[in-house]
Amino acid sequence: MNGRPNLLAAATLALALLLPCAADAAGKAEVVAFYQTYLSMVSAGDYVTLSRDQPEAWDAKFDAAAKSAGFEDSAAALAAGDAYAADAEVAALRQSVSDKILEQYRPYRE
Secondary structure, three states, X not given: OOHHHHXXXXXXHHHHHHHHHHHHHOOHHHHHHHHHHHHHHHHOOOHHHHXXXXXHHHHHHHHHHHHHOOOOOHHHHHHHHHHOOOOHHHHHHXXXXXXXXXXXXXXXXX
C-alpha cells in the first residue's frame, strides 16, 4: 500500500517534468521553417490590410503556416520559438520578423 502513493508521486513528477518540454519536441528545423514562412507572410504587400482588417483570415493563415512547419497551431510554434530564442539563427529570424512588421506599419503611423 505504501508503494502505490510513491508510484503515483513518481508518475506525477515525471509528467510534470515532461510537459514543459513539449516546445522542445519540435526541432530547430521546424522552428526555422515556421519563422521563414512567418517572415514571408509579413513581407507580403497585403500583410497590413489582412492582419488589421481581416484578423480571422490572418489567424487562419498564421495557423496554417505553423501547421505546415509541423506544429499544432501558431501558439505552439511561437512557444517553440521561445525555446530556441538563444539560437543565433532563430534569434535573427525573429528579429527580422519584428523589423519587417514595424517597417510594414510605418506608413500607417505617420
